Amino acid sequence: MANTLSTRAHYSPPWADVSIIGIAGSSGSGKSTLSHAIVSKLNLPWVVILSMDSFYKTLDAEGSKRAFNNEYDFDSPDAIDFDVLVDRLRDLKAGRRAEIPIYSFAKHAREIETTSIYSPHVLILEGIFALYDPRVLQLLDMKIFCEADADTCLSRRILRDVEERGRDIEGCIKQWFAFVKPNFERYVEPQRKVADIIVPRGVENRVAITMVIQYIERKLFEKSKAHRAELKKLGQSSEDDPLSEKVLLLEQTSQLRGMNTIIQDIDTSAEDFIFYFDRLATLLVEHAMNNIYFRETTVVTPVGSKYHGLAAIGETSAVVILRAGSVFECGLKRVLPDCRTGRLLIQSNLRTGEPELHYLKLPENINTHDSVLILDPQMSSGGAALMAVQVLRDHGVEEERIVFVTYFAGKLALNRLTKVFPSVKVVVCSVVADFEERWIEKRYFGC
Numbered sequence: 001m002a003n004t005l006s007t008r009a010h011y012s013p014p015w016a017d018v019s020i021i022g023i024a025g026s027s028g029s030g031k032s033t034l035s036h037a038i039v040s041k042l043n044l045p046w047v048v049i050l051s052m053d054s055f056y057k058t059l060d061a062e063g064s065k066r067a068f069n070n071e072y073d074f075d076s077p078d079a080i081d082f083d084v085l086v087d088r089l090r091d092l093k094a095g096r097r098a099e100i101p102i103y104s105f106a107k108h109a110r111e112i113e114t115t116s117i118y119s120p121h122v123l124i125l126e127g128i129f130a131l132y133d134p135r136v137l138q139l140l141d142m143k144i145f146c147e148a149d150a151d152t153c154l155s156r157r158i159l160r161d162v163e164e165r166g167r168d169i170e171g172c173i174k175q176w177f178a179f180v181k182p183n184f185e186r187y188v189e190p191q192r193k194v195a196d197i198i199v200p201r202g203v204e205n206r207v208a209i210t211m212v213i214q215y216i217e218r219k220l221f222e223k224s225k226a227h228r229a230e231l232k233k234l235g236q237s238s239e240d241d242p243l244s245e246k247v248l249l250l251e252q253t254s255q256l257r258g259m260n261t262i263i264q265d266i267d268t269s270a271e272d273f274i275f276y277f278d279r280l281a282t283l284l285v286e287h288a289m290n291n292i293y294f295r296e297t298t299v300v301t302p303v304g305s306k307y308h309g310l311a312a313i314g315e316t317s318a319v320v321i322l323r324a325g326s327v328f329e330c331g332l333k334r335v336l337p338d339c340r341t342g343r344l345l346i347q348s349n350l351r352t353g354e355p356e357l358h359y360l361k362l363p364e365n366i367n368t369h370d371s372v373l374i375l376d377p378q379m380s381s382g383g384a385a386l387m388a389v390q391v392l393r394d395h396g397v398e399e400e401r402i403v404f405v406t407y408f409a410g411k412l413a414l415n416r417l418t419k420v421f422p423s424v425k426v427v428v429c430s431v432v433a434d435f436e437e438r439w440i441e442k443r444y445f446g447c
């Protein structure tokens with residue numbers, strides 16, 4: 001029986017249910033320095049710092065005037081847009097991309113540009129009110145309160161604000177005694193009570209940092225284990241299933257078999273390999289294009305007669321899974337010369353075999369494109385394919401609009417992908433043994 005939506009299997013990528021660590025404490029206590037120390041100790045691509053400064057409310061002209069006179073209270077919770085912060089945290093927790101405002105302390109205002117966060121496995125939320133809002137507290141996996149005595153905080157703050165935030169010493173002192181100090185006692189300090197760990201001396205506190213690192217490493221290990229187990233389970237449950245009707249195999253004509261013979265022959269020269277692979281890639285992209293949306297149209301020929309034909313409805317873009325997917329670029333250009341192309345770097349962890357997302361750059365407004373082709377010449381375990389489709393889904397691309405284009409695929413991998421994403425089409429040249437080692441890109445690029 002063909003796959004239907006009711007038989008959809010569950011898959012959650014490694015970035016689902018991101019662990020969020022909150023670090024609160026007085027201004028100048030070393031929250032930001034501590035956060036950076038944790039990130040650099042972990043030395044992983046998926047740990048991201050989110051500063052609460054990004055969520056300061058926009059000021060009106062009067063507020064801005066007061067801010068420049070050091071007369072605006074930035075140390076009251078009212079200065080923070082907690083609703084937007086909670087929204088963004090919820091998006092990230094759900095594995096979605098979140099647009100984060102960029103704040104300028106020198107201008108007391110948000111910049112026009114935003115920055116985006118997507119797919120962290122761990123997020124560090126740092127700010128004077130990181131443990132303040134009950135909705136935020138609910139989302140936190142670990143709560144830290146960073147401590148330093150008030151004199152230290154003030155002297156650090158003066159040095160930093162004069163050097164980095166465009167302030168003068170007098171203004172810093174005025175702001176400190178009017179707002180920072182009283183509000184620390186009123187709002188910031190009480191957050192100690194909800195903290196799991198109090199960290200005196202911030203970044204100098206090696207014991208505390210080690211504890212936090214161990215906690216994060218344990219969480220990441222558990223997640224990786226769960227992700228691998230999920231992939232394995234998906235494989236076991238789909239082993240005996242027939243291929244979905246969404247798997248569109250190229251017609252095995254004698255031309256195609258001839259090309260395959262040359263491509264698969266170990267003695268084929270590099271030039272011939274590239275020539276025939278490019279030809280085949282063109283056919284695969286053509287076949288994908290046969291399965292996108294067209295509308296009827298009529299054109300006039302040079303001799304004045306009418307031709308009733310078809311035209312693509314909207315834009316088709318492509319996403320190459322690096323580095324193997326680059327072998328499709330020549331074929332893609334032949335069929336769609338102006339196709340906007342994004343890139344994903346997905347690599348298998350050498351130790352665990354787990355696919356990991358390392359880099360992503362997608363065409364702008366990809367969610368509005370009519371069709372998106374994902375290009376990868378080999379589908380071995382299906383892990384990279386699942387991840388790539390999930391990335392597009394997280395960026396608003398509807399499943400029906402995705403066509404996965406591949407040269408070789410194992411049946412298990414095809415079943416895994418179409419069970420999780422039953423509406424995704426897969427264009428494939430040959431179905432081969434499960435878990436076949438990747439070799440196409442090595443032959444194509446000669447290394």
Ligand SMILES: Nc1ncnc2c1ncn2[C@@H]1O[C@H](COP(=O)(O)OP(=O)(O)O)[C@@H](O)[C@H]1O
Pocket residue numbers: 025026027028029030031032033034156157159160201202203204
């Ligand atoms: N343990 C420390 N020793 C010396 N300077 C520090 C220490 N921790 C932080 N600083 C410095 O103090 C200033 C404020 O630290 P920061 O981490 O920005 O504090 P917060 O984020 O809590 O406001 C920065 O210039 C930073 O380099």
Ligand SMILES: Nc1ccn([C@@H]2O[C@H](COP(=O)(O)O)[C@@H](O)[C@H]2O)c(=O)n1
Pocket residue numbers: 026027028031032053056067074075104105107108109127128180
């Ligand atoms: N326009 C602004 C906004 C905030 N502040 C001060 O920043 C402090 C929080 O940032 P830390 O990195 O020091 O935690 C807070 O105490 C505000 O007084 C500001 O001066 N100007």
